[in-house]
Amino acid sequence: MQASWFSRQGCKRERNSDAAAVIQFEHTILAVLVDGAEKGPNGAELARHWANVAAQALLQTPNGASSEMMRRLKEEQQRLRHTFLHDIASYCMIALDLETLEVQLWHCGDCLVGVQRGEEIRWLTTPHSLVMQPGLSPLAGNDEYLARQQRLTRCLNARRFSAPDHRMLTLQPGETLLLATDGYWQEHLEAGTSLMKLCDDASLLSLPIKEKVHFHINQNSDTDNFNELIHE
Numbered sequence: 001m002q003a004s005w006f007s008r009q010g011c012k013r014e015r016n017s018d019a020a021a022v023i024q025f026e027h028t029i030l031a032v033l034v035d036g037a038e039k040g041p042n043g044a045e046l047a048r049h050w051a052n053v054a055a056q057a058l059l060q061t062p063n064g065a066s067s068e069m070m071r072r073l074k075e076e077q078q079r080l081r082h083t084f085l086h087d088i089a090s091y092c093m094i095a096l097d098l099e100t101l102e103v104q105l106w107h108c109g110d111c112l113v114g115v116q117r118g119e120e121i122r123w124l125t126t127p128h129s130l131v132m133q134p135g136l137s138p139l140a141g142n143d144e145y146l147a148r149q150q151r152l153t154r155c156l157n158a159r160r161f162s163a164p165d166h167r168m169l170t171l172q173p174g175e176t177l178l179l180a181t182d183g184y185w186q187e188h189l190e191a192g193t194s195l196m197k198l199c200d201d202a203s204l205l206s207l208p209i210k211e212k213v214h215f216h217i218n219q220n221s222d223t224d225n226f227n228e229l230i231h232e
Contacts, residue, residue: 007203007221008195010183013038018181018203019047019225021055024214030058032093033111033179033205034156040087044225046080047089050156052227058095066166069106073164080158088157091164092125092179094207101171101209108164109155110182115175116206121189125165127182128154171209179205 009016017036022029032054036043057072080087090109097103105113110127129152154162171177180189183200187193195202203225208215214230 002206002218003208003215004206004218005203005221005226006184006206007223007225008198008201009222010198010200010202012199013201015044016201016221016223016225017044017047018183018201019044019051019227020179020203020205021051021227021229022205022207022217023055023059023229025059025230027097027099029096029098029207030055030094031096031179031205031207032058032091033181033203034089034091035109035111035181035183035201035203036087036089037155040084042084042087043089046084046087046156048225048227049084050076050089050091054091054093055227055229058093066104069166070163074161077156077158077161080156085158088152088155090128090152090182091156093164094177094179096171096177096207096209098209101173102168103171103177104166104168106164106166108162109152110186112178112180112182112185114178114180114185115171116178117172117175121178123185124167124169128152128165173209175209177207177209179207 020033022031032051034047034051036047053076061069090111092107092111095104107125113125114123181203183202184204
């Protein structure tokens with residue numbers, strides 16, 4: 001599979017508020033995907049800002065040390081109050097070593113990281129949404145299910161730092177790493193809605209697991225929401 005970035009505005013959205021950033025250097029790939037909520041005034045700007053600062057935090061953290069990464073992310077989160085006090089977002093990010101195939105994952109909200117082999121996709125993260133919370137009362141119907149699915153229990157915001165979940169694992173040669181917003185994995189893949197009829201913004205970053213590091217990433221987006229850097 002070719003490395004690619006796909007992003008499309010949802011038909012019920014005023015603008016595309018998804019964004020991503022990728023840094024390639026030595027034998028490492030760093031990537032961040034952000035889904036800005038439209039209920040705030042600057043959701044799209046927050047998505048672009050956080051994609052870039054989180055990617056730089058990955059670059060500046062030796063070996064992706066979890067405690068150091070959390071410290072850097074918290075520092076960046078505290079700076080959001082000056083510009084993004086009323087905005088929220090979901091995000092996921094990865095640090096992939098193409099020599100060892102070890103990958104570290106972080107996620108907060110309902111963006112997901114997965115791996116694809118052939119047509120099969122295996123999601124490696126679980127969305128931070130109310131529908132996933134244990135011990136809740138039984139669902140009254142599909143409308144309540146959808147409401148719980150859209151209610152985040154953890155997100156990026158300027159008022160309080162929500163630590164992303166973190167895990168490490170080893171991938172297999174021939175797999176493709178996927179970073180997806182909920183408009184893509186939930187509305188398109190899970191619900192089966194055509195890409196042309198999606199209500200929500202939908203974005204997918206596909207990164208094949210192969211030895212060559214500096215690969216070209218094909219872009220198919222309706223807005224300028226992707227930043228790629230080859231770091232020497």
